[in-house]
Amino acid sequence: MTMPIANLRFLVVDDHEFQRAMLKRMLQSLGAQHIYEAADGIEALDILRREDRCFDIILSDLEMPEMDGMEFIRHLGELTTGVSVILISALEPSLIASVETMTQAYGINLLGAMEKPILMPQLEALISLHKPCQTKQKQSCVAQEFTLKEIIDGLRSNEFEAFFQPKCELATGHITGAEALARWRHPEKGIIPPAAFIKPMEDNGLIDDLTWIMLRKAVAFRPMWGDISRKAGTLSVNLSTQSLGEVDMAGRIIEIVHTEKLEPEQIILEVTESAAATDVGKVLENLSRLRMRGFGLSIDDYGTGYSSMQQLMRIAFTELKIDRSFVADAIKHESARVILESSLNMARKLKMKTVAEGVETQPDWDLLCELGCECAQGYFIAKPMEADAFADWIQDWERAV
Template sequence: MPPWTETADWLKTDSGAFLAAGRMPLGTTPWTDQETRARLVAMARWILLAIIGAYGLFAGGILSVSAYRVFLTQAQLAFLAGAVASVAAYSLVLQQGWFGVRGFRYSDHAQILLDLFFITVLIHFSGGPSSWFWPAYLIATMEAAFLLPRPREVWAVGAIGGAMHGLMLAGHYLRLLPPVAMPFTSADLGANPLYLCLIWSWAAILNAAVAFITARLMGVIRWEHRALKAREAQLQQFVDTANDLIVCLTPEGRFLYANPLWVRTLGYGLEDLETTTFFDLIDLDHRARLLKEFGRAMKEARGTTIEADVLARSGTRISVEGNLAPTLKDGRPGMVWCICRDVTARRQAEEQLFRMAHFDGLTGLPNRASLLEKLNGAQEAARRSGRSLAVLFVDLDRFKLINDTLGHAVGDELLRQAAQRMKTAIRESDTVSRIGGDEFIVTLNDVQDPKEASALAGRLLRPLARPFHIGGQEIFVTASVGISLFPEDGEGGEALVKKADSAMYHAKSRGRNNYQFYHPGMDQDAERRLVLSTGLRHALEAGEFRVLYQPKVEVDTGRMTAIEALVRWEHPDLGLLPPSEFIPLAEETGLILPIGEWVLREACSQGARWQAQGLRPMRIGVNLSGYQLQQAGMAATVRRILEETELDPQWLELEITETVVMQNPALAVAVLDEVKALGIHVSIDDFGTGYSSLAQLKRFSVSTLKIDKSFIRDLEHNPTDAAIATAIIAMGACLNLQVVAEGVETEGQLAFLRERQCHGAQGFLFGHAVPAEAIASVLEQEDRESQIVMVT
């Protein structure tokens, strides 16, 4: 049996359960007013019959042993018993509603008339004029006031009762009804008109008074009932149409009522709530707290607020907040009203605002604000544990180039994939944040030794160097990492990030794709970068750039075979600056394009001037930035410069780093094919650092491979570097490519290269970068020596 049927009676009279008075909770069907009254009258009639029967048995028993004996004849007893049985019969019929009697319009009138008739019969057989049962007419009149809605009908019943009593008395007076002898009274009373008139008048007046009074009282009661029903209907309509979720619960949490909005929102039908408790619908994360609040509200008999997630039938979570209000019965909570509102949309908006304020929209990583907040907390934890904290500033190399050439969609996807790779490379206790652009911060907690930060930096660089597959393209990118430590490098999130940023720029100046720890000297470097960034915009117009030339020699003979043009910046305050100090800034600001074009034009013009002086033609190598390589119309720009300077294309060599080529191999192949078609030589610079494969290398139209100096520097002592250099030389020979080793500084290195049959070399062993006049002198000297050799 559902819990609401067990509590229906007290719910109807409880002032807090106004809904249940107008409608049984959760779909149970209430009686109509007519049915309720008919049942109550039938119940009262049964009680009255029981009382009369009990009294009759009692009186009969007393009289049977008295001197009076039983005064009714057998026929009279039989008739009286039949009358009682008739009353019981029609009471049962009316109570059970058999044969559709309850649907008969005048059923209430009929049962009252029957009651009056059988009351008259009872009075007749209990002594007639001397009967003690004439007040039963008053009961029938009150019954009429209870059943019949209109006062005049009640008054009519009172009049009919008086008339029946009068007719019965008249029947006795006229001897139409057989007299029934009663003990204690005179048999002549029925023949005394004065007595009959007085007894009838008294009974009629009392019956009329009762009819008037009870009709008035029932009228007031009905009016108050209608007013209560109207208020309840209004409240019912309010609750049913309210924008709040409203339920009524037992102290055990079972449902007594749920408004339509609750049912619609959660998707549970009325039948589902019969076997479900309120707590079953609460999300597990909030259930224990809500049970505690509910129990406290029951114990203290006072309201409380709630805030929880409710599970809908579909499985979605509905966030609600509101109040629990217990209703007291006999001083104890009898039921609980829960009135709450759906705040799911607001919570989602709050969560979205929180994520927007604390997380990066592209990668989903914590943003700068969240990073600084966590950094401050991590510093406190490190201070308590006595351990260190490392901040790694990760910047993707040449990311702007990818964005500008392949589009922002590709760049965004690259950032997402890079973020995912970094997340998989770190420990669970560490955090990756994106603070803008291609800049990421990795917070390494609980560091015992700086070597842990070094190891993490290595774990970050390796996966980032692997190719990214985006939109059918294979893209290569590297990263530069700067590391600052707490407390060694200071305190405060902003300070640690700034120092890691300085270290990151130092890593870029060291050739990118490496990591550097912060040291105080880098602060001066940061100020220096600011000065350089400001002055770089005016340097080209002011003619502050210079081109120096470094020879490339043949390993076997030591004879100069080519020249590399190297740009320098003659800063008015800082002196002559190498390209590592300003080329990264030029790439960031976009000034690399006009600077690169100026260097190319200057080198081609110088080559043409040397040939015009009668010097031996010498191929001049010019470094090509990744921004220049991926600039639209780059090959056309090179052709125009060659035409303007009148330099034969065969004496120009464009040097492109392997890293730049591998960032977008497909585009590199197309551009290099165009350049090669002009008759220009192409070399891959810094070979061995860009993760290219033989399959990719054979696609490029290149003539020369330049072994990166990092493999030459220690090849005399490092077997790994020696093996890499040997493999590159052998690979070049197999692919019919010239191989030039960079950074040769010792005779031992030269001997190693000569033994492996490397074609060319370049480095301080053969000469530093010098002005064009010095190169002309070397060429003139070599030409004279060549002529002497030929003569001898």
């Protein structure tokens, strides 16, 4: 729910008095009644630290003396105020795009960036994106922490489950499969997302346990799909880097799949770009053996690592999964679109299936169709859901397409 602009508190940060006055007039013409000004980042931080100055939206220039906009944004992220930010600059678009990414990395709710001269419709459109306390809510969710003992108890009590997010064929709309994603069904706190437990598991040598739990539960559920969808055949499961280094990993996976009477061709094993960074021999032996048996291999979050090309040469991948950051930014930034298009072209030449993660809007979907991506996954199609709900969801979706 958006808040009426008259109720919002604005802070305009710009070292040019004329620019501040112009922004103030534009905000007033849109109905804003609570507008404060700062000539630089130092003054802005001083205003923000006062107890009686809680702001909803900050409009900040990037080029300022003493403390520029980038340093101000870093300090703003440390304050964790829950404020939204609109960037203003006359700098080149590629540099503004970098600062946008930096702003998001600091955990700030970025509404967007405007190039000078500022246009009223653009300003109004960005303000309309503000949602009260959006950033605070997100931070409180991610900040939820559990002790190592709680996590171990959860593993022993079989509280970790597989949720399923569908993958959709862009050309036809039909479901081609789903990815199994880990969720913790906490007895007191409900469904816990992976951000709260994946890193502690990795840091304490528990991620391997989760990998095998997820594989067994996901594979056991796959036969329940039946023939609901003519193409809903593949189940994607993530493999941890630790598991890939185990000499018997391939054998264990083959045994689990055989026990559930599934064909290896129905399973896609997703690995990150850094999968073969260590224990190269063991990793390549495991993945080569699985590929030889008919399992699909997907390079996950493609584009976020430092050795993408090398990994494509080392491992016989069948699927390239493009990271959500390129999908989300491709609409706004030419550089992201070029990388996305180049990745899709490369995958086609290597005869790899392409899947785009993080598809959240109709424009995302339309652009991927235009660029020739084969499959999509993201909230625009469906959020991850429990096993029973997934089977029902497929039926409803397939009737609609």
